[in-house]
Amino acid sequence: MDNFSFYAPTYFQFGKDSEYMAGPLVKRFGGTKVLIHYGGGSVVRSGLLDRVKESLTKEGIAYVELGGVKPNPRSGLVYEGIDLCRKENVDFILAVGGGSTIDSSKAIAAGTVCDGDFWDFYEGKPVTKALPVGTVLTIAAAGSEGSPDSVITKEEGMLKRGASGEAYRPKFSILNPALTMTLPPYQTACGITDIMAHLYERYLTNSKDVEVTDRLIEALLLTMRNEGPKVIANPEDYEARANIMWAGMVAHNNICGVGRSQDWLSHGIEHELSAKYDCAHGAGLAVTMPAVFTYNLKHDIMRFAKAAVRVWGCEMDFDNPERTAKAGIEALKTYLHSIGMPLNFKELGAKEEDIEQMAYTACYGDGSGSGKMYGFTVLEQSDVEAIYRLML
Amino acid sequence: MDNFSFYAPTYFQFGKDSEYMAGPLVKRFGGTKVLIHYGGGSVVRSGLLDRVKESLTKEGIAYVELGGVKPNPRSGLVYEGIDLCRKENVDFILAVGGGSTIDSSKAIAAGTVCDGDFWDFYEGKPVTKALPVGTVLTIAAAGSEGSPDSVITKEEGMLKRGASGEAYRPKFSILNPALTMTLPPYQTACGITDIMAHLYERYLTNSKDVEVTDRLIEALLLTMRNEGPKVIANPEDYEARANIMWAGMVAHNNICGVGRSQDWLSHGIEHELSAKYDCAHGAGLAVTMPAVFTYNLKHDIMRFAKAAVRVWGCEMDFDNPERTAKAGIEALKTYLHSIGMPLNFKELGAKEEDIEQMAYTACYGDGSGSGKMYGFTVLEQSDVEAIYRLML
Numbered sequence: 001m002d003n004f005s006f007y008a009p010t011y012f013q014f015g016k017d018s019e020y021m022a023g024p025l026v027k028r029f030g031g032t033k034v035l036i037h038y039g040g041g042s043v044v045r046s047g048l049l050d051r052v053k054e055s056l057t058k059e060g061i062a063y064v065e066l067g068g069v070k071p072n073p074r075s076g077l078v079y080e081g082i083d084l085c086r087k088e089n090v091d092f093i094l095a096v097g098g099g100s101t102i103d104s105s106k107a108i109a110a111g112t113v114c115d116g117d118f119w120d121f122y123e124g125k126p127v128t129k130a131l132p133v134g135t136v137l138t139i140a141a142a143g144s145e146g147s148p149d150s151v152i153t154k155e156e157g158m159l160k161r162g163a164s165g166e167a168y169r170p171k172f173s174i175l176n177p178a179l180t181m182t183l184p185p186y187q188t189a190c191g192i193t194d195i196m197a198h199l200y201e202r203y204l205t206n207s208k209d210v211e212v213t214d215r216l217i218e219a220l221l222l223t224m225r226n227e228g229p230k231v232i233a234n235p236e237d238y239e240a241r242a243n244i245m246w247a248g249m250v251a252h253n254n255i256c257g258v259g260r261s262q263d264w265l266s267h268g269i270e271h272e273l274s275a276k277y278d279c280a281h282g283a284g285l286a287v288t289m290p291a292v293f294t295y296n297l298k299h300d301i302m303r304f305a306k307a308a309v310r311v312w313g314c315e316m317d318f319d320n321p322e323r324t325a326k327a328g329i330e331a332l333k334t335y336l337h338s339i340g341m342p343l344n345f346k347e348l349g350a351k352e353e354d355i356e357q358m359a360y361t362a363c364y365g366d367g368s369g370s371g372k373m374y375g376f377t378v379l380e381q382s383d384v385e386a387i388y389r390l391m392l
Numbered sequence: 393m394d395n396f397s398f399y400a401p402t403y404f405q406f407g408k409d410s411e412y413m414a415g416p417l418v419k420r421f422g423g424t425k426v427l428i429h430y431g432g433g434s435v436v437r438s439g440l441l442d443r444v445k446e447s448l449t450k451e452g453i454a455y456v457e458l459g460g461v462k463p464n465p466r467s468g469l470v471y472e473g474i475d476l477c478r479k480e481n482v483d484f485i486l487a488v489g490g491g492s493t494i495d496s497s498k499a500i501a502a503g504t505v506c507d508g509d510f511w512d513f514y515e516g517k518p519v520t521k522a523l524p525v526g527t528v529l530t531i532a533a534a535g536s537e538g539s540p541d542s543v544i545t546k547e548e549g550m551l552k553r554g555a556s557g558e559a560y561r562p563k564f565s566i567l568n569p570a571l572t573m574t575l576p577p578y579q580t581a582c583g584i585t586d587i588m589a590h591l592y593e594r595y596l597t598n599s600k601d602v603e604v605t606d607r608l609i610e611a612l613l614l615t616m617r618n619e620g621p622k623v624i625a626n627p628e629d630y631e632a633r634a635n636i637m638w639a640g641m642v643a644h645n646n647i648c649g650v651g652r653s654q655d656w657l658s659h660g661i662e663h664e665l666s667a668k669y670d671c672a673h674g675a676g677l678a679v680t681m682p683a684v685f686t687y688n689l690k691h692d693i694m695r696f697a698k699a700a701v702r703v704w705g706c707e708m709d710f711d712n713p714e715r716t717a718k719a720g721i722e723a724l725k726t727y728l729h730s731i732g733m734p735l736n737f738k739e740l741g742a743k744e745e746d747i748e749q750m751a752y753t754a755c756y757g758d759g760s761g762s763g764k765m766y767g768f769t770v771l772e773q774s775d776v777e778a779i780y781r782l783m784l
Contacts, residue, residue, distance in 0.1 A: 001569075001634040003407025008400065146401065147612025151769045177393075209631030212615045219611035223604045239601035242393040246651070247604045255647065259406065259638070 001210055001259040008253045010146050011172040013160050014246065016238075018176045019048060019136050022094065023055035029132055029171040031092025032065040035085055035106045038096040039070065043138060048179060052096055052136055064088045069097060072281070073104040075154045078118060079107035086133070095135040095170075095361040099194075099281075102135050106150035106168045109133050122152055128164025135173040136153035140180055140245040140283060141191030143198055143252025153275055159365060160275035175249065177241035185232055187341040190282025191226045195248045196221060196332075197266055197285040199256075203307060204296070206259035214306070216256035221311045223247045225335065231337045244300050266292045267374035269387060272358040277349055286341035290333045291390035294326075294327020299377050301325045345391050352392060359384035393602055393651040400645045402538050406638065408630075410568045411440060411528050411566065415447035421524055421563040423484025425454050427477055428489040429497045431461040435530060440571060444488055454491070456480045461489060462664050463663035464673070465496040467546045468511060469482055470753040473500035473674060487527045491673075492535020493585075494527050498542035498560045501525050514544055519557025522584035527565040532572055533583030534636040535590055535644025537565035545667055551757060552667035577624055581731040582674025584620045587640045587679040588613060588724075589658055591648075595699060596688070596768040599652035606698070613703045615639045615726065624731045633657035657767035658684045661779060664750040667715075669741055678733035679740050682725045683782035686718075691769050693717045698747065737783050744784060 011029075013021045028033055034056060036049070043049045044067075056063055062271045066081050084090070085108060095105035099226040109130035111118030121127050137145045144150065148168040153160045180188070203217045223243055230240035249254065266289045273284040297304055305321045307316040308328025312335075315324045333343055363371050363381045379387070403421075405413045421634055436443045436459075448455050452728060458473050475502060476482070484732070487497035501522035503510030513519050527537045536542065540560040545552045588670070591662075595609045600766060615635055622632035644649065658681045665676040688697055695711045700706040700720025709715045734740045755763050755773045765771040771779070 001407075001631060002639075003410065004404075006404040007405065009403075011401075012396075012398040015393075018395065024438075025726065138457075209635065212612070212635040212642070215611035215615050216608060216642070220604070223607050227605055239393060242651070243601065243604040246393075250604070250608070255642065258636070277571065371714055384488035 002207055002261070004258040006253065006254065006258050008146060008169065009165065010170050012146070012175060012249070013172065014175045016176060016178055018174045019051050019179070020055050021174055022057035022134070022136055023057070023061060024054045025172040026056060026061055026094060029092070029134065030066050030266045031061060031132065031134070033088065033090050034061055034092045034093050034094050035081065035088070035090045036063050036065045036096060037069065037081060037101055037107070037108065038065075038067045039098070039101050040067070042182070043096050046182065048097060048136070052094070054099055055345070056263070063094075065089065069101045072153045072278060073100040073162065075119060075152055078104055078107040078152060082111040082118060083240055085112040091131060093133045095133060096138070098137065098139030099144045100135075102133070102142065102144040102170070103132050103152060104151040105135070106144070107132065107152050107163070109148055110163075110167065119154060121163040122154070122161040127163055127167050127380070130167040132171045133168075135170050137173060137245070139183060139187065139191050140181045140241070140248040140277050141194040143195065143248055144169060145175065146249040146253035151271075158275045160271040173249070175245050177245045180241050180245065181236045181238065183235070185235065186340055188231055188235065189341055190280040191248070192224055192244065192339060193282040193286045193336060193341055195244070195251050196224050197289055198252045199224070200289060200293075201263045201266060202260070204258040204263035204303065204377065205260040210260045213256050213258065215262055218307070218310045220247045220251050220256065221307075225311065228335070228339055235331060248359055252290070261375040265296075265373055265377070265379065268373050268375070269362055269384060272362050273350055275346065276354060276358060279348055283342050283348060285335045287343060287345065287350070287391050290329050290343070291387050293329050293332075295383070295387045296377050297322070297325055297329070298369045304328055334353055350391070353387040355385055359388060393772060394599055394653070394720050396650040398646065398650050399425045400538060402645070404538070404567060404641070406488050407525045407568045408568060408570055408708060410566045411443050411571070412447050412508065413566055414444045414526070414528055415449070415451035415453060417564040417566070418448060418453055418484055418486060418526055419451045421484070421526065423453060423526070424526065425480065426456075426484045427473065427480070427482045427500070427697040428455050428457045428504070429461065429473060429493055429500065430457075430459045430487060431490070431493050432459070432573070435488050435555065438574065440528070440530070441488060444486070444701050445535050456482065458712065461493045461496045463492050464552065465492040467511060467544055469505060469626065470496055470499040471527055472543060473511065474503040477504040479516065483523060485523055487526045488526060488530070490529065490531030491536045494525070494529075494536040494546060494562070495507050497525050497527070498522065498536070499544050499555070502555075502559065502570050511546060513555040513557075514546070514553040519555055519559050522559040524563045525560075527562050529637070530571045531569050531575060531579065531583050532633070532640040535587070535640055537562060537567065538641040538645035543663075548669045552663040565641070567632065567637050569630055569637045572633050572637065573630065575627070577627065577732055579672070580604045580623055580627065582672040583640070584616055584636065584731060585674040585678045587636070587643050587729060588616050588646045589681060591616070592681060592685075593659060593665050594649040594652070596655035597652040598768065602652045605650065605652055606647050608701070610702045612639045612643050612648065613699075617703065620727070622733055640662060645660045646756065655768040657688075657765055657769070659770065660765055661754055661776060664744055668746060671740055675734050675740060679735060679742070681738065682721050682735070683779050685721050685724075686782055687775070687779045689714070689717055689721070689771050696720055723755040742783070747777055747780040751780060
């Protein structure tokens with residue numbers, strides 16, 4: 001196991017009606033003037049936004065609002081948010097929505113208190129300070145409610161990039177599984193896929209002797225395997241929603257990813273898809289993961305076989321572990337298909353002729369000029385092209 | 393799943409040589425005058441105490457010392473620590489040791505800043521404030537390095553009682569698995585048993601639909617099952633020590649215990665044993681757990697069968713699940729025996745003639761006068777006596 005530090009000081013309020021804690025929690029963490037940041041109409045229509053406002057007003061906390069966050073959140077709205085926060089002397093940002101809204105909120109939080117351009121953080125500058133952020137989560141997926149991460153897309157060139165830093169951990173997050181019951185099945189399935197990707201990206205490691213984190217990751221994958229189909233079959237299954245929602249947080253706050261190298265090749269390769277076609281991140285991951293795993297299978301057959309046996313219940317083929325390893329990837333594909341996810345370029349709406357350019361951006365677009373992607377394996381542009389071709 | 397809140401803002405520094413971070417971490421969390429609290433000579437002999445002091449001095453942080461913590465830490469030393477902290481204007485307590493040292497440190501931390509008697513917290517008064525505590529952990533066992541809990545024994549009547557509160561979560565904890573390599577096998581095994589008890593006490597729940605936490609607990613039990621025998625066979629197996637050390641923290645910071653009722657009957661019944669005979673808590677638990685589980689088996693046969701199958705690899709007997717449930721308890725006993733733990737009163741040095749009195753104290757000694765123990769089941773004195781008799 002590698003040396004590590006782990007610090008996850010987010011306060012979680014979990015359960016039915018927990019959104020009424022928004023006001024008391026903003027107060028507890030020192031907010032006096034709040035930006036409520038959200039996406040489209042659903043949080044308005046459902047009455048959630050009104051309940052949150054009511055809770056703030058009850059505590060005597062003033063607020064301004066900024067809606068309009070879209071999936072794959074854009075830098076344009078971040079700049080707008082920064083201007084608003086500065087003008088209104090906002091000292092706390094409350095994200096009401098899913099991962100996109102939370103990520104946009106984090107970017108605004110850092111941008112408001114920095115001197116230069118917030119985008120610098122997404123080009124590698126360390127995030128050292130930010131306004132405090134709280135969240136009221138409406139989608140179990142991104143894990144941003146407990147993570148130090150944020151992903152933003154810059155309109156110019158449709159660059160999708162991530163930033164990370166302790167200052168990005170939310171002060172509190174409110175998780176009410178009932179709020180996710182109205183999500184359409186497709187979005188629910190995208191969330192499930194994203195959570196599973198966060199687990200696989202940690203599972204695929206080159207570190208040795210990481211039994212405890214291996215087992216924790218497997219536990220969460222098993223949870224997703226069992227609970228996912230329940231919410232697809234019955235969107236109002238509160239208990240399954242609750243299990244998935246907590247799993248989504250634990251999957252990505254990194255308690256099960258410490259002390260080990262991680263992968264993140266699937267995320268990197270997927271980001272080009274959702275940046276180019278504006279598809280849902282989870283849907284892009286459903287297409288990407290099996291291709292990446294298949295391409296990298298021989299790098300560590302026993303690791304893929306372990307996932308196959310322990311997560312997917314495949315029989316171990318002791319004479320031919322590769323067969324078991326492949327069966328695990330097939331089981332993942334079958335699962336993703338069963339919850340309604342796309343499995344290839346066509347189903348996703350991606351185009352073969354874009355492969356070369358996407359592979360180039362994936363390898364060179366981070367500005368480092370290395371021309372390589374580093375993860376479970378090291379990929380060059382030709383490797384990434386080959387992986388995209390596996391998705392055809 | 394039940395509603396819950398979860399807040400675990402402890403900073404963890406994990407790995408080789410991490411004790412050199414003591415100074416920088418005390419500084420980060422605002423300490424200027426430290427009480428270094430520790431137990432016996434091993435932290436002195438090993439040079440650990442010197443390394444910690446050196447790290448404090450390097451940061452210009454002053455300190456005083458108080459050694460002498462014993463297993464089942466006593467209130468007498470806590471009072472001594474409180475006096476010392478007040479006299480020396482200590483503003484940060486650094487525990488260097490295992491669970492006993494950390495628990496004693498927490499008690500001193502609360503006692504120093506309270507008006508009345510610190511023991512009131514151990515009789516049920518809420519812990520609302522305490523000096524900040526940091527830890528340098530030397531035994532993987534109690535989980536106190538990440539928990540809001542502390543257990544102290546009052547010499548008068550040998551009352552062993554626990555207190556809990558957010559203010560008891562350490563600000564930081566330093567976990568260097570190498571520090572645990574010199575532990576004698578018996579103490580190592582006691583630690584392993586304590587960790588497994590923290591998991592079983594959460595696993596045995598009356599809450600329904602708690603798949604995610606069930607799976608996480610199973611993951612940690614599987615880790616203990618696999619890694620435990622490695623460190624008994626080879627005490628210097630750093631990697632196995634590391635896996636156990638992180639598992640011990642995750643097992644008890646409650647991330648896998650949220651949203652569900654918990655048991656804690658084994659701990660309550662064991663506390664009488666270690667208070668009376670001053671035996672190691674882990675050894676007492678090894679004797680207690682199988683007896684409690686056997687007594688409570690019929691309360692939820694399928695839950696015990698689940699642990700048997702998922703943790704111990706027992707075959708499910710679909711015609712007679714009780715047989716599987718019992719096989720799981722037998723597997724636990726076999727495991728505990730294999731790592732050198734006692735399994736009955738005789739091996740522990742406990743006496744049959746004390747049973748009635750211990751059962752009485754367990755049921756009435758908490759001052760509530762209810763005469764009952766509440767957990768996975770509700771026990772009366774006669775039940776507790778019957779459980780002790782199962783340990784003969």
